[in-house]
Structures are given as C-alpha cells and as structure tokens.
Amino acid sequence: MDTLSATLSALADPTRRGLLAQLALGEATVGDLAEPYEMSLAAVSKHLKVLEHAGLVTRGRTAQYRPCRLDAKPMKEALDYLSSYRRFWEENFSRLDALLEEMKADTENPGKDRT
Amino acid sequence: MDTLSATLSALADPTRRGLLAQLALGEATVGDLAEPYEMSLAAVSKHLKVLEHAGLVTRGRTAQYRPCRLDAKPMKEALDYLSSYRRFWEENFSRLDALLEEMKADTENPGKDRT
DNA sequence: TCTATATTAAACCAATTAGTTATCAACTAT
DNA sequence: ATAGTTGATAACTAATTGGTTTAATATAGA
Numbered sequence: 139m140d141t142l143s144a145t146l147s148a149l150a151d152p153t154r155r156g157l158l159a160q161l162a163l164g165e166a167t168v169g170d171l172a173e174p175y176e177m178s179l180a181a182v183s184k185h186l187k188v189l190e191h192a193g194l195v196t197r198g199r200t201a202q203y204r205p206c207r208l209d210a211k212p213m214k215e216a217l218d219y220l221s222s223y224r225r226f227w228e229e230n231f232s233r234l235d236a237l238l239e240e241m242k243a244d245t246e247n248p249g250k251d252r253t
Numbered sequence: 254m255d256t257l258s259a260t261l262s263a264l265a266d267p268t269r270r271g272l273l274a275q276l277a278l279g280e281a282t283v284g285d286l287a288e289p290y291e292m293s294l295a296a297v298s299k300h301l302k303v304l305e306h307a308g309l310v311t312r313g314r315t316a317q318y319r320p321c322r323l324d325a326k327p328m329k330e331a332l333d334y335l336s337s338y339r340r341f342w343e344e345n346f347s348r349l350d351a352l353l354e355e356m357k358a359d360t361e362n363p364g365k366d367r368t
Numbered sequence: 369t370c371t372a373t374a375t376t377a378a379a380c381c382a383a384t385t386a387g388t389t390a391t392c393a394a395c396t397a398t
Numbered sequence: 399a400t401a402g403t404t405g406a407t408a409a410c411t412a413a414t415t416g417g418t419t420t421a422a423t424a425t426a427g428a
Contacts, residue, residue, distance in 0.1 A: 140267060142270075143265050143266065143267060145265075146261050146262070146264050146265035147261070147262060147265035149261050149334075150258050150260075150261035150262035150265055151258065151415095151416090152255060152258060153416090155257075155334075158338075162338065162341065167374075167375090168374070168375060168376090169373090169374065169375085177416085177417070177418090178417075178418065178419080179374085179375075179376095180375085180376075180377085180417085180418080180419085180420095181416070181417055181418080183375065183376060183377095184376095184415095184416075184417085185416085187376090188415095201373095201374085201424090201425055201426065202373060202374045202375070202423095202424055202425040202426070203373095203374065203375085203425090204374080204375065204376090208338075208341055209341075210338045210339075210341030210342040211342045213335050213338050213341075213342060214342045216335055217332060217335040217336065217339075219264075219270075220328050220331055220332040220335065221332065223273075223277065223323075223325045223328050224325075224332075226277065226323055226324075226325030226328075227325040227326045227328060227329045266386090268386095282404075282405090283404075283405060283406090284403090284404065284405080292386085292387070292388090293387075293388065293389080294404085294405075294406095295387085295388080295389080295390095295405085295406080295407085296386070296387055296388080298405065298406060298407090299385090299386075299387085299406095300386085302406090303385095316394090316395060316396070316403095316404085317393095317394060317395040317396070317403060317404045317405070318395095318403095318404065318405085319404080319405065319406090
C-alpha cells in the first residue's frame with residue numbers, strides 16, 4: 139500500500155486518532171494507552187501496530203515496556219495532499235465565485251481595485 | 254461513522270483519490286470517470302457512492318446521466334485535524350530539535366544569534 | 369528459580385470492503 | 399413500441415478489519 143493510503147486509513151479510525159492524541163502529550167506505554175479504552179489490550183496493541191506500520195508511531199524498548207511515541211511526519215504528506223484541494227473549498231478561488239465577488243465589489247465600491 | 258472518519262477512509266483509496274482528481278478538472282459522468290480504470294463500471298459506481306456518502310461528491314441528474322461534481326468541503330475538516338499536529342513535524346518546534354539546532358548554530362557560527 | 373508484569377502472537381469470528389457478473393430502471397431516439 | 403445507453407442494484411466471493419480469548423515471550427524482582 140502506498141504511504142498516503144496507509145496514513146489516511148490509519149487515521150480513519152477514532153480509536154487510533156485517540157491514541158495519537160494521547161501520544162501528542164508524550165511518550166506512553168501500551169498499557170497507558172489502552173487504559174482509557176474498553177477494548178482489550180491486544181486490540182489496542184493491534185491498533186498501535188497499524189499506526190506503527192503507517193510510520194505514525196515509533197517505539198522504544200525499556201525493560202518489558204515498549205514505549206510509543208508520535209511521529210507526525212507522515213501527516214505532512216497527507217496535509218499536502220489535502221492542501222492541493224484547498225481552492226475547491228475556499229470558494230473565493232472558484233471561477234464563479236471570483237466572478238460574483240468581482241461583481242459584488244463593483245456594485246459596492248465602483249471603480250475600486252481588486253485586493 | 255463520524256464525518257472525519259468517513260472523509261479519511263474515503264480518501265484512503267487510490268482509486269477514489271483518482272476519481273476526485275478527475276472531478277477537480279470538472280463535472281463528469283460515471284462513464285467518463287470509469288473509463289481510465291480497468292475495473293467494472295459497477296465498481297466505480299460503488300466508489301462514487303462512498304465518496305458521495307462522505308460528502309466529497311454530489312450528483313445531478315440530466316437525462317440518463319448522473320453527473321458528479323467535487324465537493325471538497327469535508328476535506329477542510331480533515332486538513333484542520335492534520336494541522337493540529339503540525340508542530341510535531343515542523344521539527345524546529347520540538348524541544349530536542351530546538352536544542353540540537355541551537356548547538357549546531359553555536360558550532361558553525363559561534364556567537365551568532367538564532368534566526 | 370519462580371512469579372508477576374507488559375506486550376505480542378495465534379486462532380478464531382463477525383462485519384465490512386472491493387471486486388465480479390447479471391439484472392433492473394430510467395431515459396433517448398428511432 | 400422498441401432498442402440502445404447510462405447507471406444503480408442484487409447476489410455472490412475473497413480478502414481485510416476489528417474485535418475476542420488464550421497462549422507465548424521478555425523482563426524485573428523476590
């Protein structure tokens with residue numbers, strides 16, 4: 139699977155987003171991370187493996203703990219992808235909207251330059 | 254399913270991202286959209302239903318055609334979500350990296366101020 | 369060495385997904 | 399009316415996902 143698909147599908151799950159939110163507060167063990175959830179530890183462990191595979195989580199090894207930490211770099215690629223569509227929701231960049239804006243500006247401030 | 258999960262999972266598929274890319278060039282029919290793909294029309298139709306369900310595609314109705322158009326608004330929410338993690342990949346905001354940058358700057362340009 | 373703790377792995381299950389083919393529905397045009 | 403086009407739906411299959419429970423592994427500490 140390509141990295142963008144891996145990143146987006148890893149993020150497309152509320153549990154996994156929750157795990158990342160916890161990790162945004164700092165390194166944590168699997169047990170720490172699992173504590174807020176009702177599901178089994180093994181289930182959380184699997185979610186972490188998905189995040190790890192997507193490169194969003196890396197893990198260390200101290201004693202019997204395998205501390206997880208956030209690695210947000212893959213998110214950058216995802217954000218860049220979404221950014222490429224920005225003009226489609228920032229309606230003032232659309233053809234029609236630009237035209238309407240122009241007409242509106244002409245009506246309200248005749249002769250004024252576009253910003 | 255929450256809208257963020259729906260958006261991200263809809264986007265986590267290269268075929269669906271391809272469909273959106275085509276729609277970024279303008280409205281298109283299902284047949285138009287399916288043409289570049291090897292899969293059946295029915296499969297593309299299903300992908301479009303996923304995109305529609307996520308609010309990324311809306312469709313009209315003219316004659317026997319059901320023209321699709323892009324609606325990127327749900328992407329904004331996804332982008333806002335990713336943006337909230339920006340500080341984690343803009344490494345100059347991390348504690349360790351700030352320190353390393355400072356040390357490096359001191360080594361290479363002793364006495365010089367940080368930019 | 370024995371036991372407790374932390375985590376993963378294995379085997380299993382139900383639900384979902386991504387695809388297929390075949391059929392149905394809506395509309396056009398002859 | 400009938401045939402052709404466009405697209406959706408249905409029924410099916412194989413693979414994946416998200417969860418479970420139970421066992422295995424790794425380490426710490428008595």
